[in-house]
Amino acid sequence: MSEALNDARRTLKAEATPAASVAIARRIPGKAKAQTEALRDYEAFNAKRRERIPVALWPFWAPGPDTLYRWRVRLTCGCVHEVLTHGNDAFPAEGRWPDPVHRSYLPPGQMWCRHDESANEQYQGVVEWGARGERTFPADPMEPLYDLDVETWMKIRHDEPRTSALWTVTLACGHATEMFSDLDWQPLDGPKRVSAEQQREMIAEFEQLWATDPGSDSDREREHMRRQLAEGWPRPATEQLCYTCPQARAIVVYQGVDWLVPRKKVEKADTGSRPSRKQIEQRLAKAQAEQKRLEEQLAELVQQDRSAE
Ligand SMILES: [Zn+2]
Ligand SMILES: [Zn+2]
Structure with missing residues (x-):
């Protein structure tokens, strides 16, 4: 190269x-x-x-x-x-x-x-939840996805179609992205967190997995999961990958x-x-009057369009 x-x-x-x-x-x-x-x-x-x-x-x-x-x-x-x-x-x-x-x-x-x-995308904190939509997914297939074993897949598999809320969120870097939440969740509720006991168990399980199988997650994913575990595994998550930063x-x-x-x-x-001060003042007054006239005209047209709808 x-x-x-x-x-x-x-x-x-x-x-x-x-x-x-x-x-x-x-x-x-x-x-x-x-x-x-x-x-x-x-x-x-x-x-x-x-x-x-x-x-x-x-x-x-x-x-x-x-x-x-x-x-x-x-x-x-x-x-x-x-x-x-x-x-x-x-x-x-x-x-x-x-x-x-x-x-x-x-x-x-x-x-x-x-x-x-471009550089790899990194996690960024979520700073604002914006527009909300909904998206429906079909039931999951019987065959395991994401390289999961059959036993784990059967535990998490959705056997019915389901609908989630899809939000446009703003990240700390100022970029927009999309995130899912449960249908009935609202930003004012704040993310749901697991109990302190569940949190301890999850941390122990993940740390054991990473110790025995260091290649199971990339460094970036592991650090992200550690931060989320320390926060009590918030759902929706409090950070998300920004695919816009690199571009x-x-x-x-x-x-x-x-x-x-x-x-x-x-x-x-x-x-x-160079025009005189008086000339400039006259031109400015004329331009301001013209702007006012145009704004009024536009407001009227917008009003007409609205009533025609
Ligand atoms: Zn970004
Ligand atoms: Zn370029």
């Missing part, structure tokens, strides 16, 4: 959990896409998106290209991506970018960039490219002469 590839691997592992880094503005080697191509790509993407978004919300969720500003960003993994923000003063490292797996957003300044050779990379460098629809040369020439 080449030295460069080895280095890249080491870097990927070291930055498994991106720290909240301070991104810097700097030229990034390489070239931005051609403006016509960037615009065409956005128009195609936006046309698809607009099919499922009400017209009144287009300015917020599917804006036309003329308010968007193009940037190039370099991530901790070394990859360079082109992104768009609403205006040239909305910096990409301050924005929240999508988590495509959980349909949520990553913490500010992180972007999803998948690499096969979420912080933006470390950003470079402004241009407006997605370049401003006219005339406007650029205009900025040469």
Whole structure:
């Protein structure tokens, strides 16, 4: 394996959990896409998106290209991506970018960039229980699963279909994941724990298993189970593997490219002469009045859409 590839691997592992880094503005080697191509790509993407978004919300969720500003960003993994923000003063490292797996957003300044050779996922504490759904499972097969022996399998096997609650939770790293609980469990109840006696028995059994069969669980799993045993084996568990950490990379460098629809040369020439304070105040008042008018119009449209539903 080449030295460069080895280095890249080491870097990927070291930055498994991106720290909240301070991104810097700097030229990034390489070239931005051609403006016509960037615009065409956005128009195609936006046309698809607009099919499922009400017209009144287009300015917020599917804006036309003329308010968007193009940037190039370099991530901790070394990859360079082109992104768009609403205006040239909305910096990409301050924005929240999508988590495509959980349909949520990553913490500010992180972007999803998948690499096969990423670091292993680690356990993170659960900090918040969010949206709740339900999922039904069929009865388990008679044949043992998970490499279990028949006797153990028969003890834990579900012979009827069953339904569990499925929650979207936020982990300590700021990422989202999903966790199951019993159907009637609510976050306010807190996790159920085993009795002190059961806890002692479980600890003794697991420690004996690990002593006699050191390879039965990986170090990571064993440490996780030790922590959970020390907490009284909480159900639902109080920590979960984060599969997002290894793929979420912080933006470390950003470079402004241009407006997605370049401003006219005339406007650029205009900025040469500095407007007076009075002129700026007048323009600001006009812009504020226009914003108020648009907000009222939008509120009315949203109201109309709602009553039409
Ligand atoms: Zn990457
Ligand atoms: Zn994470």
